[in-house]
Amino acid sequence: MQVTVKLFATFRKGRFDVEVREVPPGTTVSRIVEEAKLPEKEIGIVLVNSRHADLAKALADGDTLAIFPLVGGG
């Protein structure tokens, strides 16, 4: 199945901004995080199709996953 992975802020450094990936069915957010070598403790916000999700969330075909470090402003 295909998922779109988007990275932001410091997570982009040495990685990518956005990638469409072919992954096996049942792939979790956690798996993507491992593959991208993202430091788990620095993860602040995970959104799957614009909804907050945790690392155990299983992705479905066509999902968009956005991963941010902890960020703020306003």
Next chain:
Amino acid sequence: MDKILRVDMGAEGGPKTRIEPVGEFAGLGGRAMTTAIVSREVHPLCHPLGAENKLVIAPGSLSGTAASMSGRISVGCKSPLTGGIKESNAGGQAAQVLARLGYAAIVLEGKPEGDDLYKIFINKDGVQVSVDNSLKNLNNYPLVEKLQGQYGERAAFMTIGIAGEMKLLAASIACTDPEKRPTRHCGRGGTGAVMGAKRVKAIILDDAGLKMRPPKDPEKFRDANRRFVEGLRKHPITGEGLPAYGTNVLTNVLNEAGAYPTNNFRTGRFGGAARIAGEVQAELEVKRGGSATHGCHRGCVIQCSGIYHDKDGNYVTKQPEYETVWAHGGNCGIDDLDVIARLDYLDDNFGVDTMDTGAAVGVAMEAGLIPFGDGPGAIRLVEEIGKGTPLGRILGCGAAVTGKVFGVERVPVCKGQAMAAYDPRSVMGIGVTYATSTQGADHTAGYSVGPNILKSGGNLDPLNPEGQVEMSRNLQIATAAVDSTGMCLFIAFPLLDQPDTFQALLDMIGAFHGVPVTGDDVTALGKSILKMERDFNTRAGFSKADDRLPRFFLQEPIPPHNVTFTVKDEDLDNVFNW
């Protein structure tokens, strides 16, 4: 800070100054001070531009000390925009300088007859109020440049541009940054119009020959400040994200979360967001020889600001904030950072709130004056404010007035003040704050975006009404207290996430005054401020009906979540029942 300067602008024979002991207002700073004076001394039914209103300027209780992040200055009055009480605070140098001069507040009272324009100069030797009609019609940048020639490099300036002189409802008061640029604004609620009504064009503050305010217990104070700074540096938001990308790091977050108000609150997603986001902005600033990391006042360790240059490497403006990039960007369908930076400069120069002005342009687009996405058209509209044309005056009075004049129903305001860069349908917590804040729609009054979207300071589903009232209440109380210290509100991220950093702040306040301070004291202060503000607004004629969002937020679902604002009215009525 043991004295209060009162300037009666309407005294017979010309303005009269008197310096009083701080008296019953002792120990208060920032918002606590402005709210205490306004609520006690200003008639709630007065005309905001009349002689009965007062403009109160107060540094935070820790301003002028060695405490990091303590450079916020509060300005309070009855707001010409909302008709209620107003406190608007800004960074820049003014708070530190005014505090070192020893003033806990400046109170501008009365109103002069005639057309003369005044400036007020304050240094260690005293106060001079003088007529200077050569300043008429000068906007903030040329005004500060001219005054700097007269008062030297050291002084800090609080000024109004043409918008304040015209008494437009979105007029701001500019405060100069460390480079003496008028880039930090008490933007919200039309405080610049009140200064203009009192015919005061500039306040010049010079602390030459004066030292930092000494703490009662210097050793404990130093230690607490060190722990406080360590806490700010180790937290990912204040230590990494804000210095690297500025506040505009939020564009991608809110857009991905489907909560980024686009084209005047029609959708929660903006196709051009990636082109105006903080990541791109920071890279562009560095590439063009500006800077992505800059402090708005000395003593700031977060450094969330920056310097924006044009493609030829010339200074345009300070790094436009997230709210500005949104108001003039996604909210107007504009995805060009150079257009947004130009608008930010124009707003600062004329002296208008970037949020209410951006929201007014969005409403004008909704009315069909220009299409959404028309960058050059947006610049032309904002330039009308500087020209003082009837259209410019309408836009410079903000989104609510613009909506009325052009017959628009979708106007994103509460109590007459424009919302910020978070849709209240898809961030329901911020909807509670917009609706119930004493200040009108004001995201900073209780930043529920933290727990709702950023997962900082808590974790609450932004699309579910449950728990939002309690969260907004607690944040509104805490914010009122923080706004009284002179501390930048961004300290709230580490404060809420790291108990030891919160303790360091309490220890620092305690060591400064020589009296231990607890979290309960902070809560009590916040509650007392909100109580005074609510009471003023009630006496000014506000009721439950003013604590509501515009109806379209309850009726029009916003994509992509297709939700409406579903917090119940009776729950909104309980925000201040603690």
